[in-house]
Amino acid sequence: MKNVKRIFIYVFLSLAAIVSIFPFLWMLVSITNKSVDVTQGRLLPGTHLIENMKTLFSTIDIVPALINSTIIAVITTVLTLLLASLAGYGFEIHRSRGKDIIFNILLLSMMIPFAAIMVPLYRMFGSISDTAPLIGIDSLGAVILPTATTAFFIFFFRQNTKMFPKDLVEAGRIDGLSELGVFFRIYMPTMKTTYAAAAIISFMNSWNNYLWPLVILQSPEKRTIPLLISNLGSSYSPDYGVIMSAIVIATLPTALVFFLMQKHFVAGMMGSVKG
């Protein structure tokens, strides 16, 4: 009886695995096929890989787009980690009368969809474009700023800080560390897993962010990877082999970041549940 149950579980899990892995498999197979084979649903690897890569790198500016995406994702992640952890730390460790009200307002802001604030945001950036071109329309700065930290990450850090031993803060203070000293020398090293988890989420969000970069970036040389891929599919007769190749390349960095930090990520997520 136990064995039957086991077999059933394995069959179910295998099916689920196939369903979730199939799109990836198809993507990987498709980069080796001609566009016409892709539309015909060919599932076997072909011989067109090198041609697809050649077309991709010779006709499409994928390298600048990768560089732009990397710059934006790295800066956003660093800013997010720093700002959100400072805020989360402050909310949890320090006592203040109004902090719960402010925190609740922050949480409520998570419920406003981005599309609702996009037009006013665009207007704001439009009005500073002439005085501060570095963060105006069509600048990487304008992509980074609105997502530099979000209520979600502050919430994430606050929840995780709940399991941070407060005695350590006291001990640090007694030993003569400043408040920032406590934060950087004690809090940060202790909370490594939380930082890793937040880093992955933030990096992926930023890397995959589509709507805001789309409206705020105008010149082709400033495009990020998702915008570039969206363009590739816009043609009346798209080259699916090349599109798939671009998507594979675009997926690699997030996959890399995830696998590098996987161990910490899982620990960090567990932590947030426990907290």
Place this chain on the structure above:
Amino acid sequence: MKKFYLMLLLVVGMVVLAACSSGDEETSEGSGSEGSSSVDTITAWAWDPAFNIAALENAKEAYNGDGEYEVEVIENAQDDIIQKLNTGLSSGTTNGMPNIVLIEDYRAQSFLQAYPDAFHPLTDVINSDDFAEYKIATTSFEGEQYGLPFDSGVAALYVRTDYLEEAGYTVEDVTNITWDEYIEIGKDVKEATGKNMLTLDPNDLAQVRMMIQTNGSWYVDEDGSTPNLAGNESLEKAFETYKKMMDADIAKIVSDWSQFVGAFNSGDVASVPTGNWITPSVKQAADQSGNWAVVPMPRLDMEGAVNSSNLGGSSWYVLNVDGKEQAADFMLNTFGSNPDLYQTLVEDIGALGTYSPAAEGDAYAVEDEFFGGQQLLTDLSTWTDEIPAVNYGLHTYAIEDILVTGMQDYLNGAELTTVLEGVQGQAEAQLK
């Protein structure tokens, strides 16, 4: 505590609303800049590198005016252009907006109406008599010509001659027919070859749109905004025809573009009724060369319907921002008055314009081996001139979203008049 949260929610809600409304308010003020400062570089947004972008690059080469400025061509996906234009124009800042933009004809009226001062009229710049009549209706607004008509979306029936032959038909048998005749032929083809006659996508009623335009009808009335669904005889006929196709089991169901292209590339269907811009995709399957022909679109079996229709197609618009004079100058000296440019367009990229003087050129007369030596471009141009002009109005895609569910109800057995009255009610409520 509950009260507190309610208050909080209220405050946040008000802030959001205020933010939205202030964005709208400024639209007219910001975008209506009347200054005429010239610029060194004008930008143009379009989609599809093989088609529209290539056309712009050709236009840069062909420019024969004396303006001194650079033209920067920027490629964006069509949906992306719509998103960017809507955000930019409704925020009221002209910062980052292009000088020239390509807009699909179905969407043109809604842009012209929503942002009345954002576009620069071309009434005095181009001669609208030079262009196909049906394009003028969709590119002008309140008596002003705003768009420069570009590609023809003339629809045609692409047929597999080898499959037809197998079923005992010739190309003549499918030329200038009605949809009902088409379905009968489709049944025979399916019986003889086992292949479906066409593809249908339940989420995209392009088929219905093409059918009703053969009879000069559309989803909306002449005014462009009142839904014209219940009691619209052409639409009723189109719905009935669509159902007949499903009942006759001659349609392969597809759910997206790649399946649609895949179906005829892999030889699964015997015909493709669609816009002429599909030609490059059909030719993609080089092994099918010589097995295709293109014939006029079937018409609805009604008095007054013609064997010509349209699907898609788009036009150029000049935005009312700095550099609009140069942008208008560029448009005039390229797409607006240069027949030679249109010759290169058909030769190099197969883009069929709607500039009538161009159709006489040699490039249009070329015989296409893929289509058995047919003078495809000449044929398509002839059919372009016969497309019934309709006002696409403001809500083509909004109404189509409603119609898609109506169509499903009808296919599932609901009464046609009830269905159309239902969608009419929905459309009226939604589009007020």
